[in-house]
Amino acid sequence: NVPLKNGEITDENRLVAALPTIKKLIADGGKVILCSHLGKVKTEEDKQTKTLAPVAKRLTELLGQEVKFVPSLEVVDDTVKAAVDAMKDGDVILLENTRFRAEETKNGEAFSKDLASICDVFVNDAFGTAHRAHCSNVGVAGLVDTAVVGYLMQKEIDFLGNAVENPVRPFVAILGGAKVADKLNVISNLLEKCDTLIIGGGMAYTFLKAKGYEIGKSLVDDSKIDYCKEMMAKAESLGKKLLLPVDTVMIEDFPNPIDDPSIKTEVFDADKMPADKEGCDIGPKTIELYSDAVKTAKTVVWNGPMGVFENPVLAAGTKAVAAALADTDATTIIGGGDSAAAVNQLGYGSKMSHISTGGGASLEFLEGKELPGVAAANDK
Secondary structure, three states, X not given: OOOEEOOEXXXXXXXXXXXXXXXXXXXXXXXXXXXXXXXXXXXXXXXXXOOOHHHHHHHHHHHOOOEEEEOOOOOOOHHHHHHHHOOOOOOEEEEOOHHHOOOHHHOOHHHHHXXXXXXXXXXXOOHHHOOOOOHXXXXXXXXXXXXXXXXXXXXXXXXXXXXHHXXXXXXXXXXXXXXXXXXXXXXXXXXXXXXXXXXXXXXXXXXXXXXOOOOOOOOOXXXXXXXXXXXXXXXXXXXXXXXXXXXXXXXXXXXXXXXXXXXXXXXXXXXXXXXXXXXXXXXXXXXXXXXXXXXXXXXXXXXXXXXXXXXXXXXXXXXXXXXXXXXXXXXXXXXXXXXXXXXXXXXXXXXXOEEOOOHHHHHHHHOOXXXXXXXXXXXX
């Protein structure tokens, strides 16, 4: 499930991450049938544009052997079964987007049975969907004799699991992104596990408002102010550090388009924000504070940008955090989504211990939730 623009793959992180598992299966003489969803499929028109054909083409190049694409709107039908029957040891085929079948997201039995009917062994290497119970990860696992996880899934479980359950300390967690609501349980769970919790991004302003500060036109979730107060009190009672921005980069109006580099910025201390401006990145004093906190860490987990990083003028905070992580000897784990995109775009990807391939899945893992995709494989 990779981002595509005009039929070209814009980030092949997930493809590259799955290669070790695919290569092992080929080397061991398996007949490898690959399946994945691609984006959200809501209309008939989506079935024209959200095809996995470009993925088969790129995988062919990455593997150095043909990945035969079998297009079928039914995903599994007689043409697919015939293609599977004709496979030789070490061959690879790719099925069409699993979400072309409406049952996929509902974990419907008919589609799960179709998928199970063409394989002996089910290998789940899609951590990015492990938090969802779908046919192609949970349904099929219950219907085959053997279900296992691949190398990528194992790596995700090892890194994220160890970071949360058994971290080398000091353990610093950095949370950013727009909304507090998206990370309610993550904040609470990480406060119990980490030594220092750093908050940045749009959600920091709800915390700052909870402290009684003027935040101007900045993003805020007024229904979560009491929650933020509770979390600050929780940090204090547990003896944990909860770091919030001490200064912020503000603009007059949100950029349109989002990457417009001509916008004017001003820096204000967190307790002196004017009522008519909007905070869109952490300021230089905060960058220094957060970078210093990372320097002392032995384990760092980061999920969510520090500002509107899509805009070059408002990306300094996110860049600085990425640079601080790249510069430390700590185990550094990037929790997928925008943080992964930012780290890769800035060229720091190779300096991180682990970049998760699942945004939502890694968040739920950090919340301490059981992931259906992992549980289904564990049952086998």
